[in-house]
Amino acid sequence: MGYRIFLAGASGVIGRRLVPLLIEAGHHVTGIGRTPRSGDAVRAMGAFYIAVDVFNADGLRDAMITARPQIVIHQLTDLPEALDPALMNEAILRNARIRDEGTRNLVAGARAAGTRRIIAQSIAWAYAPGQPPYAESDPLDIDAQGSRATTLRGIARLEGQVLNARNLAGIVLRYGQLYGPDTGRDVPAGASPLHVDAAAHAAFCALDRGDPGIFNIAEAEGEVIIRKAIDGLGWRADFRLSEEKMKVRA
DSSP: OOOEEEEETTTSTTHHHHHHHHHHTTOEEEEEESSGGGHHHHHHTTOEEEEOOTTOHHHHHHHHHHHOOSEEEEOOOOOOGGGOGGGHHHHHHHHHHIIIIIHHHHHHHHHHHTOOEEEEEEESSOBOSSSSSBOTTSOBOTTOOHHHHHHHHHHHHHHHHHHTOTTOEEEEEEEOEEEBTTTTBSSOOSSSEEEHHHHHHHHHHTTTOSOSEEEEESOTTSSBOOHHHHHHHOOOTTOOOOTTTTSOOO
16 A cells, blocks of 8 residues: 655656656555646646645645545755756745745644655755765755855755654755756756656665655766765665656556
């Protein structure tokens, strides 16, 4: 029997790769987004869809209570298409708000709905400067300046709210720099690259594996140690979705 899953960010870059994995495995998925239009692709993949803004705390809580999810997956971001550099400054501010206020509302809704587990997207390039590779126990760059400081504040608040939520088992996935379909990058890039399919696979693995805590999710030979995710989640950095899984369901 599958789980009832509430996926925030179902129509996003990772969400579109994750929904087919969840549906194929027999899970009941409710995805959310801010507009009815975003739901077309989500419903086509076999999931339910609710148009609700994550900043609407009351509406979100009501939607989550109706869905009664056993597991909540937080994949929300607000990034420009192809990571357009001209739009990134505003996107950084929007992302920080999602990671703080949006996460707070998701955690509150999950607790109201009786959810037992929450899985949230974080980033693997938030560590304080030091000698890589970095382990999950290494400190974050809390002394960062400029736009990085905005990003790090959002990340710290997201992780703290997920890991410290009462009556919820919190899993934080620190993703490396994404590449692959719809990411704006066709080849690995950055200090800790990660294919978008492997990112979706990590969230899938975390449904019922892994003790509460933080997991680095990136390819080997990068700046972060990934052994904890391999051993604890059964995660594979080389995981790729087949074309068959990505076919739109009627």
